[in-house]
Amino acid sequence: MRLSRLFLITIMIVMPLRVSAQVAPAGELWLFSGQSNMELPINRCLDVVEDDVKGYTSDKIHYAKVPMAYNFSWPEQIKEFSSLQWENLSSDVTAQDWGALAYFTARYLSESTGKEIWALNSSVGGSPIEAWLPSEELPEKSKQRLLQVRDSKWMADTRYHNAHLYSDWQGKHNSIPSDPDAKWTKLDDMFSSWSLDKEGSPIYGSHLLRISFKLKKNQVGDALLRLGAMLDADSTFVNGHYVGNVTYRYPPRKYNVKGEYLKAGVNTIEIHLYATENAASFVPDKFYRLETRNGNVDLTSGWEYKPGKRMPKRDPEVFLQYEPTGLYNSMIRPYTELPVKGVVWYQGESNVENADEYAFLLERMILSWRKAFQNPELPFYIVELGNYEHSERMTPETSAWIRVQRAQKAVADKMDNVYFIPNADLGEWNDIHPQDKKTLGQRVVSEILKH
Numbered sequence: 001m002r003l004s005r006l007f008l009i010t011i012m013i014v015m016p017l018r019v020s021a022q023v024a025p026a027g028e029l030w031l032f033s034g035q036s037n038m039e040l041p042i043n044r045c046l047d048v049v050e051d052d053v054k055g056y057t058s059d060k061i062h063y064a065k066v067p068m069a070y071n072f073s074w075p076e077q078i079k080e081f082s083s084l085q086w087e088n089l090s091s092d093v094t095a096q097d098w099g100a101l102a103y104f105t106a107r108y109l110s111e112s113t114g115k116e117i118w119a120l121n122s123s124v125g126g127s128p129i130e131a132w133l134p135s136e137e138l139p140e141k142s143k144q145r146l147l148q149v150r151d152s153k154w155m156a157d158t159r160y161h162n163a164h165l166y167s168d169w170q171g172k173h174n175s176i177p178s179d180p181d182a183k184w185t186k187l188d189d190m191f192s193s194w195s196l197d198k199e200g201s202p203i204y205g206s207h208l209l210r211i212s213f214k215l216k217k218n219q220v221g222d223a224l225l226r227l228g229a230m231l232d233a234d235s236t237f238v239n240g241h242y243v244g245n246v247t248y249r250y251p252p253r254k255y256n257v258k259g260e261y262l263k264a265g266v267n268t269i270e271i272h273l274y275a276t277e278n279a280a281s282f283v284p285d286k287f288y289r290l291e292t293r294n295g296n297v298d299l300t301s302g303w304e305y306k307p308g309k310r311m312p313k314r315d316p317e318v319f320l321q322y323e324p325t326g327l328y329n330s331m332i333r334p335y336t337e338l339p340v341k342g343v344v345w346y347q348g349e350s351n352v353e354n355a356d357e358y359a360f361l362l363e364r365m366i367l368s369w370r371k372a373f374q375n376p377e378l379p380f381y382i383v384e385l386g387n388y389e390h391s392e393r394m395t396p397e398t399s400a401w402i403r404v405q406r407a408q409k410a411v412a413d414k415m416d417n418v419y420f421i422p423n424a425d426l427g428e429w430n431d432i433h434p435q436d437k438k439t440l441g442q443r444v445v446s447e448i449l450k451h
Contacts (some may be wrong), residue, residue: 027116034347048435061089066122072324075333104441135227195280202279206308219292227253228286276314285358346383355400357409
């Protein structure tokens with residue numbers, strides 16, 4: 001008898017618990033999933049959409065973000081509609097952290113239909129499609145990787161590696177004495193290859209950059225410093241005052257500068273730039289300026305450079321959320337009893353290395369999600385990757401990026417109730433995160449209304 005009870009308890013722990021999930025009170029519930037371009041918030045797109053968002057409210061639009069979580073052993077228990085942290089579009093401030101594509105899709109869909117729209121965003125930046133597949137649908141290579149991930153020693157060693165990775169690298173950097181003979185040199189072109197050695201190899205470690213500029217008395221006051229984007233991480237100072245930092249390459253550098261940090265006359269910006277994985281550089285065709293209450297100050301010329309401390313390239317972090325099946329178990333399967341009207345999928349950037357497998361994996365994902373949602377006709381809207389790094393000039397033979405784009409369209413052409421959303425033309429050559437999610441949202445809604 002005692003053994004039977006223990007056996008029953010074990011079964012209850014291992015098997016996913018299914019409970020009746022509440023439905024949305026009214027209107028339609030749409031699921032938005034993928035990686036960083038689906039996660040990208042409105043506050044990262046304001047250069048393009050600020051005027052469209054400003055002042056807009058609606059009591060018919062609701063948004064929730066599924067917390068990032070992963071589980072490699074089994075699907076987590078079914079969750080109710082009410083368990084999600086729903087927000088109403090009560091102000092444009094509320095929307096700043098919403099996923100921009102989900103926002104514009106929900107907004108224009110509600111405006112077009114008059115319906116209440118609930119936008120559920122379950123996405124994780126950088127995630128490959130394998131992380132969103134149930135374990136039984138994984139290709140053999142990913143199944144073998146999953147066995148490794150499930151090993152307790154591997155997991156403990158990996159967590160230890162990640163926990164010490166950044167501090168160990170920074171500690172070694174800080175222990176190296178500065179070169180007393182290093183000199184400031186003028187950069188004729190801030191976008192040139194100033195961070196490469198004589199052999200053309202990246203100099204990993206720290207780099208110092210500075211620029212001086214003049215302000216008039218009526219320009220002194222709170223300001224916004226825009227430094228485009230940089231590789232990899234920076235800490236930035238204005239007249240010796242720390243104003244902000246970004247720890248990786250993609251986010252735009254926008255730093256609020258207090259008026260008390262500025263002065264009439266000559267001012268100086270200094271950047272401590274850390275190259276950990278890529279050659280240190282400024283990204284071209286971005287905004288480099290100080291925006292004051294009385295005009296902007298251009299910062300694209302006049303930079304000086306001084307070498308910092310050379311270091312070995314930092315070992316890569318192992319992002320556990322990218323491992324096979326983990327996100328499906330924690331961020332999709334628990335919500336499969338919700339009455340999802342359709343799925344908008346924007347992903348593929350992290351699968352360029354296995355681009356030739358992408359169509360196969362995407363088709364498997366769609367079929368497995370339809371099975372989990374118990375809806376064999378569940379509509380999927382596949383967003384094409386935006387062009388990036390001049391991919392539009394390349395061919396499928398030379399560009400894995402284009403092969404992923406082709407795979408996305410091929411799956412939409414092949415499968416019933418799967419629709420392709422063109423997006424290549426909205427891409428930005430110098431930014432993997434194109435900001436025009438308004439036009440893209442309009443395209444998604446246009447396709448939805450056709451079916």
